[in-house]
Amino acid sequence: MSSAVIENPNRRDFLFITTAAVGAVGAASVAWPLIDQMNPDASTLALSSIEVDLSPIAEGQIVTVKWRGGPVFVRHRTKKEIDDAVNTPLSELKDPQTDQARVQKPEWLIVSGVCTHLGCVPLGHEGQYDGWKCPCHGSVYDTSGRIRQGPAPLNLPVPEYAFLTATKVKIG
């Protein structure tokens, strides 16, 4: 066997490659904490869900609550607003979604208050559908928070929420 002849260069390659590989693994492991530190921290995550008391919100009123640093609209819808939303044919919608799919209880609409165009906060009870109208670029939403006109591509998203009691809802 000529193992001595072959082994030597092989072992050297092995040593160099191992050292370089271990060094690379080390550098990659160091990178993670440096990146992860920019993710939401523990104190921010602790505030990731809020509880909202619905009892003071009158019919027809929209209340804006702060959730995860941004606005969430809680709208106590009137009979007319519910009917308008329910009776809109899906064919008229840019981002077709039934009203039933967007609410848990018809009188309570809870949607994110961030325009899906470029992140401005739309104004309530404005626009031709009496839903919301975004002051930045004129996107118009209906009483279900669905996009009807303007540059925004999607409906106002519905955050995860649950009714804890009849008048208390937990968002997030």
Added chain:
Amino acid sequence: MNRLTTSILALALTAMGASAALGQDAEDQPKPARQSWSFSGLFGTYDQAQLQRGFQVYKEVCSNCHRLSIPFRTLADPNGPAYSEAQVKALAASYQIVNDEPNDKGEIFKRAGTPADIFPPPDAYPNSQAAAAAFGKAPPDMWLLAKARKYERGFPWFVFDALPFDQYQEMGADYIYAILNGYTKSGDAQWNAYYPGHRIAMPQPIVDGAVAYTDGTPAKLDNYARDVAAFLSWASEPTLDTRKKIGFRVMIFLFALAILLYLTKKRIWSKLH
């Protein structure tokens, strides 16, 4: 190398001579004794049951005067006391917290606490001036007490404290334990063996039987002192468990890397001559 050894020896002797010449620990101020802690050493971690007992002591005794500026949620930390989410929520709700923002009418109001809130100041002393007025000195916030009461060990001990396998870093816990056990002069509730100058503003806060443990641990002052010192150590350094766990991997990795680099260096330099 020989010369280097001699030089280092000479330096050590000089320093030792200097410290002996200074000899200022002569007063009758005993240093807190070193205790054994579950969280000391290379692999030490917090003992959850002990932290829960320590928290009970804090809540029933210390919290009457001392604030603890940590959020309730951290009590659910799996590396800490590891209370359940439900327990923490119930605990938080038992406190009244001043809301950050006024209500719709513009009034500042109090509400039930949530896990995200920080422990409020003690009811009796809403701020440190009120506490100082009562005791002549404000009871310190306890969240960093175990770090803030690390005492000096002096030369040459501080050298050994840094070395592996001795690695003595729990002076803060030892000090708290010593203080709670230091009220040894009967009839004088403000004399403490371990407090600098012996006059301590805090009258003896806790005695045998003051707190009823539920896990069968004897209701003795020694246990209270030990448990609350452990709890306060956690409160001041909640990341200790994670730190040591990651640290062990990092040390193994670095030793491997250093050996590999040494072999590579040998190989490369062997091409010379």
Added chain:
Amino acid sequence: MSGTPSYVPKSAIGKWFESRLPIMGLVHSSFVAFPVPRNLNYLWTFGAILAFMLGAQIVTGVILAMHYVPSATEAFASVEHIMRDVNFGWLIRYLHTNGASMFFFAVYVHMFRGIYYGSYKAPREVLWILGVIIYLLMMATAFMGYVLPWGSMSFAGATVITNLFTAIPLVGTGVAHWLWGGYAVGDPTLNRFFSLHYLLPFMIAGVVGLHIWALHVSGQNNPEGVEVKDVERDTVAFTPYATIKDLFGVSVFLIVYAWFVFYIPTYLLDADNSVQANPLVTPAHIVPEWYLLPFYAILRAIPNKLVGVVALGAAIVLLAFLPWLDTSSVKSGKYRPVFRVFFWLFVACCVGLGYLGSQEVSDTATLIARILALGYFGFLLVVLPLLGVFEKTKPLPASIADAVLAKTKPAEAVAPPASH
């Protein structure tokens, strides 16, 4: 340097780029082909270690600044927020605080190495002075960084150091008010220190660039202290020889650094800095960080305020004049038997002063500190100038290669003289 193979790009794009910005050629000549004396010992890896530490401090520092709040009411809590809530915040903060100590430890090894081997002597005077400037900037940066957590020792440190300026006759108090932005250390002080603490490391990086540039003009000194005569015989290429050795040095240094960060992270931190700053209370026992202790001891050893401050400044500034204070033409301490003894006495003075700086003031301590301070200045102002005249040095080797061969292959070196 002459005689080094110059960089020739292989690809067409490489040639196109190199003719417009010859940066690859610069890197190649500085960090690949650069000739390094073949006899450097591991003390010479501290240059690379320091470069690494500067990088590590800047990276961790930039990250900490993302979470830190420079305000007297919030700074302390924001540091604890980093320690507890930010993902890996504890790691990054401990890397940064312990990193400062590691940085100083490395710089002291680097400086004492420079003194022992006479690395400041011609033609390296400018290289050395740039080093002293880096050291001064490091001290300023470390001091201002120490103020940022707004602990009680931070506050006391800021107060004591800025009060040094009140020793200046006539304008001292005005200068202090100007530094504080008020009548005492406070919010404006904290904010300007934060701003400057962020700025200075980049100035250090700039001076480090000049330091390396100057190093590459003169070439490295070496343990024998004789200059390179024959590039072929006396030197090796920076890459791979010095690179791999430096990497090994850095990895060993990292083991020590990691030990501090993961197992004894608060060892070097003062307990009083875990108490929030209170302008109405000064901690019982004021001590600066360990790396400033010798200078603090010199300051305290002198009973007069102005003279003390001047002595403190002189202890640092005198280092810049070492190239001229040391009159000996022999560089390396290896060939200077008397210098060697005084060198170690000087180190002992520095360590002794450091120890005394950490102790409480007493008559004995002050007396010893005065003796050691005399030793410190005596070495620089009396011993070094006189030794050059009176010391009988040992014969120097003819070249670096001769010294290396005499050491590694004594038998061969003895047998046929001058036939390598």
